[in-house]
Amino acid sequence: MKIRYSPAARDDLRALKRYLTDEFGAAVAAKTISKIVSDISSLKRHKHLARPLADKVGRATDYLYFLCGRYSIAILAEAPDVYSILRILDGRTDYAATIFA
Numbered sequence: 001m002k003i004r005y006s007p008a009a010r011d012d013l014r015a016l017k018r019y020l021t022d023e024f025g026a027a028v029a030a031k032t033i034s035k036i037v038s039d040i041s042s043l044k045r046h047k048h049l050a051r052p053l054a055d056k057v058g059r060a061t062d063y064l065y066f067l068c069g070r071y072s073i074a075i076l077a078e079a080p081d082v083y084s085i086l087r088i089l090d091g092r093t094d095y096a097a098t099i100f101a
Helices: 007-024 026-044 095-100
Strands: 002-005 063-068 071-079 082-090
Touching (some): 002 007, 007 082, 026 063, 026 071, 026 082, 063 082
Parallel strands (some): 002 082
Antiparallel strands (some): 071 082
């Protein structure tokens, strides 16, 4: 299984790191980002952890989602062995509106 990060997902991680650093300090930011990246990496071994987004939004879509603490990870299965991480969003974000915008 290969995992790719889209430019938007990389931007999300950078923005999250800046926010967490400003609000809680560099140690909290580093720990949180490391946890997110590690949890996403676990999809390589356990791809069934990514669930169909259609179940959440009530419409047919090829997107998947994965919950990592308070963050929702939007994923597109590009091939049976390739997941693209599209966005990494705070759980309070309307991720459906963000993804389908």
